[in-house]
Amino acid sequence: MTLIAFATYGNRAELVTDTAAYTPWCREFGHRTKFMAMPHLDAILATQGDHTFGVAAQIEFGELDVSFDDTADHAPQMLRSAWNSLGERTPETEGSAFFIGNSTKAGEFVAYRYLAEHNFEPEQVTGAHIMPTPLTYRPQSFEVERLGWLDENPQWREEWTEQPELPAPASRAQWIDLADAARTHRALFPDPRFRVIVAGKLMWTRIAPGRIRTEVIHEFNDTGDELDRLVAxxxxxxxxxxxxxxxxxxxxxxxxxxxxxxxxxxxxxxxxxxxxxxxxxxxxxxxxxxxxxxxxxxxx
Incomplete structure (x- = not known):
């Protein structure tokens, strides 16, 4: 699982992902795109966790030709189908999907989160989202649940959960700063239980009515000492x-x-x-x- 961050702004939405992809325990480590643009819906599907799940989810969503709101309604069924098509998963296997787009019902851009451990039931996300969360912002409850070992460190857990909520970035520079914080605080963290790889290129995507635009806005240094710290x-x-x-x-x-x-x-x-x-x-x-x-x- 690597970096996905997004925010909705009423008349648009913005998504930032890195491109790191790795097999369990990082024996192999490369690059993948983690989202699928759906211009006919003014929407994007992004996935986190098992890469094969992401591919299967994109196939499921790509075969449905309905509105954004109808696609969101069908999303749990499609994501369960994608998840189950890949065979048995261990309890530790994580899968997350995010569907972000222009809702006719709401009259604005909205975002939904679907988590494997919640049977892919829809959860609307307001404001901004980032995973993994830097230590300077309050983590989301599901992230704390996934880090079950934090129960052994109640003071640390309390200090982190009392941090301020993540504000929606107002510029690409702020998105870069946020991604750098996630990498510094989580990908390069000494304790491997807390580490989530953030690496590769930083992809910024802006979704507005009738237009989806993607740019590479940053590239992390994945060589030398930094690579050794990432994979320690x-x-x-x-x-x-x-x-x-x-x-x-x-x-x-x-x-x-x-x-x-x-x-x-x-x-x-x-x-x-x-x-x-x-x-x-x-x-x-x-x-x-x-x-x-x-x-x-x-x-x-």
């Missing part, structure tokens, strides 16, 4: 050859990762052992210091 404590090749988190001064690949080689792979993608799935081979380990983002094999 994951299964990305650079993380596997980094010093082990136990403090042994050995590479993770020669320490705790090797110890788990014959255990089920944490990525849970192919029901294989870690050795036969995400663990680096000797040849890959030699190449790892020069690797940047490793393009996900979505259909592998």
């Amino acid at each position: 404590n994951t299964l990305h090749p650079r993380a596997q050859i980094a010093p082990c988190g136990c403090g042994s001064d050995k590479r993770a690949l020669d320490c705790h990762i090797t110890a788990a080689a014959d255990e089920p792979c944490p990525c849970e993608r192919y029901n294989k052992t870690f050795r036969n799935c995400c663990m680096l081979t000797d040849a890959e380990a030699e190449q790892a210091p020069t690797l940047g983002l490793v393009q996900p094999r979505i259909n592998a």
Whole structure:
């Protein structure tokens, strides 16, 4: 799950997404577009979480030829169909969809949120939304629910939930600042339980009656030290050859990762052992210091 932020302004709506896409535990890490423009409806569908779910959802929405309001009414059924078409999901698998557009009923632009854990029931979003939320703004209740381990840190949870609500950005510069805050506070956060990757290009889209416009307004630095911080404590090749988190001064690949080689792979993608799935081979380990983002094999 990576960055999605949007706001409605009555006569228009704006959406900002990054392009980072990664497989479980970041073994592979590349770029994807996370939204589908629907110009005939003055609308956009954006998805977060499992990329294959996003593709399936776009297919479902693309086959329906009705108004924005009617599409919103059908959205829960279509999203459940997309979710269920992909087979069994673990309880930790997250899926979110956002449908933003010009509502004839409301007489203005509106936004709806649909979450897998809520069976994709519609939730209207007023004002501004961002996920992941920077630490300087109040998180949404569903985000706190997903971070269940925060219950073990009640003071931290209370301080975060007492931050001010997110205001709707008034310019592209403010959207960039907001995205940078999300990356700094969440993608580069030391504790991996709190980390959500924010990376790639920042796409800004403006939806107005009869017009949808998209521009790349920023590009994050996903190289060198910043890349190492993004993927720390994951299964990305650079993380596997980094010093082990136990403090042994050995590479993770020669320490705790090797110890788990014959255990089920944490990525849970192919029901294989870690050795036969995400663990680096000797040849890959030699190449790892020069690797940047490793393009996900979505259909592998």
